[in-house]
Amino acid sequence: KAGVTQTPRYLIKTRGQQVTLSCSPISGHRSVSWYQQTPGQGLQFLFEYFSETQRNKGNFPGRFSGRQFSNSRSEMNVSTLELGDSALYLCASSLGLAALNEQFFGPGTRLTVL
Amino acid sequence: AQTVTQSQPEMSVQEAETVTLSCTYDTSESDYYLFWYKQPPSRQMILVIRQEAYKQQNATENRFSVNFQKAAKSFSLKISDSQLGDAAMYFCALNSGGSNYKLTFGKGTLLTVNP
Numbered sequence: 001k002a003g004v005t006q007t008p009r010y011l012i013k014t015r016g017q018q019v020t021l022s023c024s025p026i027s028g029h030r031s032v033s034w035y036q037q038t039p040g041q042g043l044q045f046l047f048e049y050f051s052e053t054q055r056n057k058g059n060f061p062g063r064f065s066g067r068q069f070s071n072s073r074s075e076m077n078v079s080t081l082e083l084g085d086s087a088l089y090l091c092a093s094s095l096g097l098a099a100l101n102e103q104f105f106g107p108g109t110r111l112t113v114l
Numbered sequence: 115a116q117t118v119t120q121s122q123p124e125m126s127v128q129e130a131e132t133v134t135l136s137c138t139y140d141t142s143e144s145d146y147y148l149f150w151y152k153q154p155p156s157r158q159m160i161l162v163i164r165q166e167a168y169k170q171q172n173a174t175e176n177r178f179s180v181n182f183q184k185a186a187k188s189f190s191l192k193i194s195d196s197q198l199g200d201a202a203m204y205f206c207a208l209n210s211g212g213s214n215y216k217l218t219f220g221k222g223t224l225l226t227v228n229p
Contacts, residue, residue, distance in 0.1 A: 033217070042220070043207075092159070098217065103161070
């Protein structure tokens with residue numbers, strides 16, 4: 001069974017631009033969660049999507065948004081990029097709600113904002 | 115709010131020896147889950163072990179075991195017979211569960227295994 005995949009793996013953008021990251025969960029998994037990893041703040045929860053609905057959200061500004069499609073694939077969008085958005089963005093999938101199920105992580109997308 | 119603290123930014127161990135990574139946490143919930151995740155240099159995060167708070171018995175997965183002290187809010191990871199492949203960043207994480215899911219990670223401990 002294929003693991004969680006994320007595209008692209010690396011991305012370079014400039015301040016003010018917007019970016020869309022994609023995550024394909026393990027087949028059959030219905031929940032996708034997103035995390036931001038930086039050296040300073042560590043790993044922080046962004047949001048979780050389950051059955052195309054956002055179930056939970058972390059403490060991030062509205063510039064960070066996401067969605068989930070009927071095939072459980074998820075996208076995360078960051079608008080008006082800031083230098084501080086440079087990070088590794090990880091997604092994780094689980095069979096059911098992340099609160100109750102083991103999560104499987106993807107390799108991440110490395111975003112650099114110049 | 116829930117917090118997770120890993121007080122050891124870096125640890126090292128000799129191959130075949132035992133090492134213990136520390137983690138303390140704080141939550142107001144009575145029902146929660148604790149995890150140790152491993153992130154090797156390739157960056158793919160892997161679940162090492164999980165512990166349900168309502169279980170008194172410490173979780174064990176092969177060479178990995180935890181010492182869960184609920185009253186002290188402590189959750190340490192012991193790695194026995196350390197192998198070179200154990201070298202990675204280890205994250206302790208807390209999930210208070212329920213409908214208000216939020217997985218909170220510690221800052222991580224970088225484990226080096228010396229041959």
